[in-house]
Amino acid sequence: MSSLYLHIPFCFKKCPYCDFFSRVGSPEQLEEYVELLNLDIRILQQKFPHNSPLETIFFGGGTPSLLSAEQIGSLLNNVKGTFDIADNAEITLEANPGTVSLGQLKGYRQAGVNRLSLGIQSLNDKHLQLLGRIHTADQAQDCVLAARAAGFNNLSLDLMFALPDQDLSSLEEDLSLLLELRPEHISLYGLSFEEGTEFSVRRQRGELTTCGESLYADQYRLLHERMNVAGFEHYEISNFARPGYRCRHNQVYWRRQGCLALGCGAHSFVADGWGERWHVPPDMSAYRQKLQNGQVVCELLESFDRQGAMTEIVYLALRTADGLSRKRFRRQFGSFPEELFPDAFRHQAERLKLVDDSWRYDLQGWLLYDHLISAFL
Ligand SMILES: C[S@@+](CC[C@H](N)C(=O)[O-])C[C@H]1O[C@@H](n2cnc3c(N)ncnc32)[C@H](O)[C@@H]1O
Ligand code: SF4
Secondary structure, eight states, X not given: OOEEEEEEOEESSOOTTOOSSOEEOOHHHHHHHHHHHHHHHHHHHHHSOOOSOEEEEEEEESOXXXXXXXXXXXXXXXXXXXXXXXXXXXXXXXXXXXXXXXXXXXXXXXXXXOEEXXXXXXXXXXXXXXXXXXXXXHHHHHHHHHHHHTXXXXXXXXXXXXXXXXXXXXXXXHHHHHHHTOOSEEEEEEOOXXXXXXXXXXXXXXXXXXXXXXHHXXXXXXXXXXXXXXXXXXXXXXXXXXTTOXXXXXXXXXXXXXXXXXXXXXXXXXXXXXXXEEEOOSOHHHHHXXXXXXXXXXXXXXXXXXXXXXXXXXXXXXXXXXOEEHHHHXXXXXXXXXXXXXXHHHHTTTTEXXXXXXXXXXXXXXXXXXHHGGGGO
């Protein structure tokens, strides 16, 4: 395993659309959590010694930028003392623009973070307000400038589309403003109404209008075209990179390679055999108690058989522009994908293209991905 994920399940304020495992945290809770994570790192390495150097480290959340530069530094020092880290490792931290200062960003950079992923979401104040964000468009733009001033030359920006009452021209304006910030990487997420969120309740009450299928498709195509013209490679359904700036950490997930994940609510993948998924239950008091007793906190969630591994490989690979390699698939499973899934390939012949001996969806295929992929599951 050559990747490490650290989950920070705290936010300054919960956004009404988000169902990620996180809750509002006080400075005292954050301080305690950093100590628990440091314990987690040591115990895990004692019980499951890990030898190959880490190629990617990712602080995700929640909002990792609620932690100070000193706290991130202490976690990274502990990781460095416990694991080998490759010289050119990608070390990403997710940040909410409403939670960081120039000094803090400089501190992250000095601590070893070399990639920032900023949750911009929109550059339109009306939409930011609707999304319940804690920052304005000006603050989000200033945050990008501050990140550059702090020495970050690998920035990823998140933008949401398909927002209530968002038309094509307002999305185009958002994207133009985002591109003016010259990021290396952009993630574009269509707003989804997740069960249990305030947004989903408001939608059921008829208080929020949802983006219809045809407008969604127009918005997705517009984003794809504009990003292409701007020199970005559309390398995964929701992700775009300038040449050489794909997110190495997320590629580990899509390639179904191993990733060790620490922290309350985190999920690890062990690539031995057909693969195993482990998780740390999202229960902070159980997390605290087990660590204080010196116990391992992760539990086996799923052990894959051949069929399960095959399905997941197809599911993940078809999200990417690299697609599903026929040769690699045959090495793993003894037959080509079109031999094992003949009906799906026959019905989707128009959407599945063979490029460099890999199967991949065209743009329309990605647009219909949730529907099409069910034929392989
Ligand atoms: C962990 S957050 C990013 C960092 C930080 N917490 C923030 O919000 O600024 C990951 C990203 O998921 C996306 N996201 C979360 N909930 C979503 C939803 N319901 N629909 C679409 N995108 C969503 C947002 O774009 C967000 O930036
Ligand atoms: S979008 Fe980010 S800041 Fe908002 S609740 Fe989700 S993780 Fe927290």
